[in-house]
Amino acid sequence: MTHATDSTDFATLALPEALARNLDSLGYHTMTPVQAASLPPALSGRDVRGQGKTGSGKTAAFGLALLARLDVARFRVQTLVLCPTRELADQVAEEIRRLARQMHNVKVLTLCGGAPIGPQLHSLEHGAHIVVGTPGRVEQHLRKGSLSLEHLTMFVLDEADRMLDMGFEDALDAIIDDMPRTRQTLLFSATFDAAITPLADRLLTNPAIIEVESTHSRESIEQHIYALDGLSRFEALVQVLLHYRPSNCVVFCNTRAETQKLAEDLAHDGFSAKALHGDLDQRERDQTLIQFANDSVSILVATDVAARGLDIDALEAVINYQLASDLDVHTHRIGRTGRAGGKGVACTLISDRERMRLLELSERLGQELEPEPLPQPDALSTPFPAPMATLELDAGKKQKIRPGDLVGALTNAEYGHALDADQLGKIKVTARASFIAVQRRALKQALKQLQSAPLKGRRVRARTLS
Known part of the structure; x- marks a missing residue:
């Protein structure tokens, strides 16, 4: 060996x-x-x-x-x-x-x-x-x-x-x-x-x-097991989110149906959340991953298979909506935070019926995992929007578009609504479309600029990804 x-x-x-x-x-x-x-x-x-x-x-x-x-x-x-x-x-x-x-x-x-x-x-x-x-x-x-x-x-x-x-x-x-x-x-x-x-x-x-040992250590991941204490899982999750307020977070569910409903319920309550599961078509999956990677979506609600291959180095938090059905999967889930030398938090919500399986997990990890009371967020704490929004443009590599062309169009002062470069975020250019993150408060300004400023000599259509 x-x-x-x-x-x-x-x-x-x-x-x-x-x-x-x-x-x-x-x-x-x-x-x-x-x-x-x-x-x-x-x-x-x-x-x-x-x-x-x-x-x-x-x-x-x-x-x-x-x-x-x-x-x-x-x-x-x-x-x-x-x-x-x-x-x-x-x-x-x-x-x-x-x-x-x-x-x-x-x-x-x-x-x-x-x-x-x-x-x-x-x-x-x-x-x-x-x-x-x-x-x-x-x-x-x-x-x-x-x-x-x-x-x-x-x-x-x-x-x-x-x-x-x-x-x-x-x-x-x-x-x-x-x-x-x-x-x-x-x-x-x-x-x-x-x-x-x-x-x-x-x-x-x-x-x-x-x-080799995993690159994650107990020092890099702060792990919490939260008992529901009479609350519904959704209420408990909201408390955890409002307490930690992570800039990006993956919430793991065990089924596709639960993943979709939870993302919709979070969005309805004012959180920036989207679902990632196997029932989405490829275009929806790609767009969701782009938005999550560029800080336009703060909370990704995902199944394990759908999240496989998700590679976000600076993931602040992972939340298990319930214990994974396979205890090895639990270890893989929490290992997605606290990477690349950073710190992360991993939270798991458990009911009384899951305590026996928590004991099994504790033995498997050789680590004492004791349920603790849910954290209490500040009384004035409210759901938080993602800092960025994503614009999709109908031109990509096939039209010879490069990231610099998008920056040039959006910062060109000739057209009356130019953005500063520091208002722009990550750019992704695919075969036939381009995606650029802009600060949420500059979204309307960016759309007006793109209505006037040509991209590689031609007008392009731009829309906001919801």
């Missing part, structure tokens, strides 16, 4: 010069435990079986390994990275592009379900070095003959446990059968239980086994 190496400096790794130079420019100097343990064997060509949770730095670990092995001159698909959800695949592809930005002309392509297949077929005709995708859509392209894995040298399976949970086993089998046997495989999973061991055994040859 491999644990972290003594040296955690990226400079000690045998990386190609362009990768090392880019890491330095990104401010990546010290490896996380999972990176220090997995990168040396991965760079030497060994298979790796890594146990790493969200936020442990595993994306950069396998991203550096696959880029170091890439032969850019050979314009063939050399690496396949499979992820359980489109959101995670998008994040992984973005991180690989960031790591590769000083390498010459590396083409990374995402192939995910929930997106139209036509543009993907067009992109595949033009070729790629690295494909990042979800199992169902990748298998579909293999069946169509639009994707070939003939030249594959590396295969990465990210969050393998969740893929099995989501029923992707048949798709995985079909994809694996289509790969060359002589390849390097890196498999990462939050857990290694009886379900995943056969898959790992089938895929890996003499792997380096990486197990």
Whole structure:
């Protein structure tokens, strides 16, 4: 079993010069435990079986390994990275592009379900070095003959446990059968239980086994168990929200129906809340995640599967509307806060009937978890709006739009309603649309500015995402 190496400096790794130079420019100097343990064997060509949770730095670990092995001159698909959800695949592809930005002309392509297949077929005709995708859509392209894995040298399976949970086993089998046997495989999973061991055994040859402690500690996460004390769950949740007033927070529910109703009830009471669950179509999911990431929505009410791949480093709070049905899931939920060296709070609401399961959880964690009275918010405390709002524009990468074009249009003083740059927030440009966060109080001004100011020489339609 491999644990972290003594040296955690990226400079000690045998990386190609362009990768090392880019890491330095990104401010990546010290490896996380999972990176220090997995990168040396991965760079030497060994298979790796890594146990790493969200936020442990595993994306950069396998991203550096696959880029170091890439032969850019050979314009063939050399690496396949499979992820359980489109959101995670998008994040992984973005991180690989960031790591590769000083390498010459590396083409990374995402192939995910929930997106139209036509543009993907067009992109595949033009070729790629690295494909990042979800199992169902990748298998579909293999069946169509639009994707070939003939030249594959590396295969990465990210969050393998969740893929099995989501029923992707048949798709995985079909994809694996289509790969060359002589390849390097890196498999990462939050857990290694009886379900995943056969898959790992089938895929890996003499792997380096990486197990590192989670990057979260009791010091970084302040955990509270709140007894309902005769209140309804909704009333108790409102008290917790008004007491902590987190700038961003995920509330976990156990069912899709409960998730939707709770988000609607919170919004009705004046909170900035939206639901994230499997019954939403892909456009709704994408827009909700964009709004949450750019501070236009403060509270995301989510199921566990829908929130998988959600990667917000500075998440202030996690609230369990009730204990998770699987106690391992509880640990994964609370591990989403207190990351990247920050502090976070994790609150769980429990009824009297859940106390026995709380005892089981306490034993599992080796930590005393005692129910405490609900916090009492200030008497004048009221629901809080998100600080930003999101504008959607009907132009994107297909129209050659870049983030700088949006900033230029909104801050151009010629058109009478210019905003200051510090009134603008995060920008996301997709294939056919662009999203920009603006301070909520400047929303009307921003819409007036966009009615007058051209974007890349043309007028665009803008609307506020609700």
